[in-house]
Structures are given as structure tokens and as C-alpha cells.
Amino acid sequence: MKILISAGPTREKIDPVRYISNRSSGKMGYALAEAAVKSGASVTLVSGPVSLTPPSGLALLISVESAAEMTDAIRKEAESSDVIIMCAAVADYRPVMAAEQKLKKKGERLILELEPTEDILAGLGGRKKSTQILVGFAAETEKLLEHAEDKLKRKNLDWIIANDVSRSESGFESDKNQAVILGRNGAKTVIPLQSKKEMAETIISVVCGKNNGGK
Ligand code: CTP
Numbered sequence: 001m002k003i004l005i006s007a008g009p010t011r012e013k014i015d016p017v018r019y020i021s022n023r024s025s026g027k028m029g030y031a032l033a034e035a036a037v038k039s040g041a042s043v044t045l046v047s048g049p050v051s052l053t054p055p056s057g058l059a060l061l062i063s064v065e066s067a068a069e070m071t072d073a074i075r076k077e078a079e080s081s082d083v084i085i086m087c088a089a090v091a092d093y094r095p096v097m098a099a100e101q102k103l104k105k106k107g108e109r110l111i112l113e114l115e116p117t118e119d120i121l122a123g124l125g126g127r128k129k130s131t132q133i134l135v136g137f138a139a140e141t142e143k144l145l146e147h148a149e150d151k152l153k154r155k156n157l158d159w160i161i162a163n164d165v166s167r168s169e170s171g172f173e174s175d176k177n178q179a180v181i182l183g184r185n186g187a188k189t190v191i192p193l194q195s196k197k198e199m200a201e202t203i204i205s206v207v208c209g210k211n212n213g214g215k
């Protein structure tokens with residue numbers, strides 16, 4: 001089985017020294033990659049900039065910076081993958097133009113124009129093979145299950161990991177996490193607060209199990 005996992009944030013360049021990014025540490029994605037390797041799969045990890053040591057035993061590690069670079073890497077690897085888990089916190093917007101030289105302050109208001117990036121997961125959902133399992137994450141601060149179910153349907157996923165990032169004891173930089181795994185056919189697995197390593201093992205066993213989408 002070949003599993004493709006994305007992890008970490010992306011960085012969208014404003015000028016040579018500044019970028020837009022987010023609070024993703026990459027810990028959840030790296031824990032998933034480690035659990036997937038342990039399960040005996042051939043694992044490709046596409047990682048945004050993080051300060052973590054990649055798990056040993058990966059088939060391939062592709063390091064990227066921007067959402068556009070992540071899109072290219074995932075597209076290239078997706079075709080030959082049985083399971084794709086998009087755990088990366090991909091930027092939804094990027095500056096329309098990155099300045100070639102460092103922007104100098106002028107003491108006035110500065111307006112930064114942003115354009116949407118490509119939704120990698122929705123693109124994969126649109127051309128998903130019937131044998132492929134597609135897994136997304138929904139990091140939400142309100143209406144957790146409602147928003148997650150909407151993403152599951154809208155992006156044509158088999159599974160979505162609904163993650164409440166408003167809680168201080170779990171989510172972004174934390175070593176712990178709690179979530180609900182929702183399947184396209186109605187399965188619901190509640191994962192209580194636990195280490196990202198433990199959670200990763202549960203996620204891998206659920207999404208790689210025979211019970212595809214929770215039928
Ligand atoms: N994702 C992606 N490409 C993007 C943005 C997000 O593949 N450009 C993936 C993430 O890896 C995650 C899922 O989509 O698995 C959820 O991302 P999110 O940004 O929360 O979803 P949106 O549909 O953009 O909804 P919103 O920003 O309104 O919450």
C-alpha cells in the first residue's frame with residue numbers, strides 16, 4: 001500500500017524576507033507518517049517548512065515552501081497512491097505579487113492584495129479513482145461537526161478528521177490532540193485527548209482499514 005501524507009504549514013512570499021504562514025507545527029502530519037511507516041506501507045511525505053526530524057523508513061520526503069509547490073508535489077505523487085492524507089495547513093491565500101526587493105516602510109497604511117491558492121484536496125476529490133482513499137482535516141474554531149461534514153461532502157472525501165483548534169490543550173503547537181473521525185458513509189469515531197502519536201495510529205488504522213468510508 002502506498003500512502004501519501006502532507007504536513008506542516010506553507011509560506012507565501014511577500015518579499016525576500018517576509019511571508020504569510022500559519023501556526024501548524026507539522027507534528028500531526030509527521031506522527032501520521034511515522035504510524036503509516038510502522039503499518040508497513042510505502043510512505044511519501046510532502047512537508048512544508050517545519051523544525052522536526054522526519055521519521056525513518058520513508059520511501060520519499062519532498063520538502064516544499066509554498067502552496068503552489070505543495071500542489072505540484074502532491075499532484076505528481078497522487079496518481080500512484082492508494083491513500084492520500086492531506087494534513088498540511090495549506091495557505092488559502094497568497095500575495096498577488098511577491099516584491100523582488102524588501103518592502104520599505106512608509107509610515108502609511110499598507111494594503112496587501114491576496115489571491116486564492118488552489119484547493120489541493122478539492123482537486124484530488126474531483127478526480128479520485130474508485131479505489132483511492134482520500135482523507136482531509138478540518139481545523140475549526142466553531143461548529144466543528146457541521147463544518148467538517150460540509151468539507152467531507154464538498155471535497156468528495158472518504159474520511160475527515162474534525163479538529164477543534166480553539167482548545168488550548170490540543171491542536172497546533174501542542175503534543176496532544178483530540179478529534180472526531182467522520183466517514184463518508186456515516187461512521188463516527190471520537191478520539192479523546194491523547195498524544196498525536198497515539199492519535200496517528202488510530203487514524204491510520206481507521207482510514208486504511210477495510211471499512212472504507214464507514215459503510
Ligand atoms: N487544503 C488543501 N488545499 C488548500 C487548502 C486546504 O488541500 N489550498 C486541505 C487541507 O490540507 C485540509 C482541508 O483542505 O485537509 C481543510 O482545509 P480548510 O482550509 O480548513 O478548508 P476550506 O475548505 O478552505 O474551508 P475554510 O477555510 O472555510 O475553513
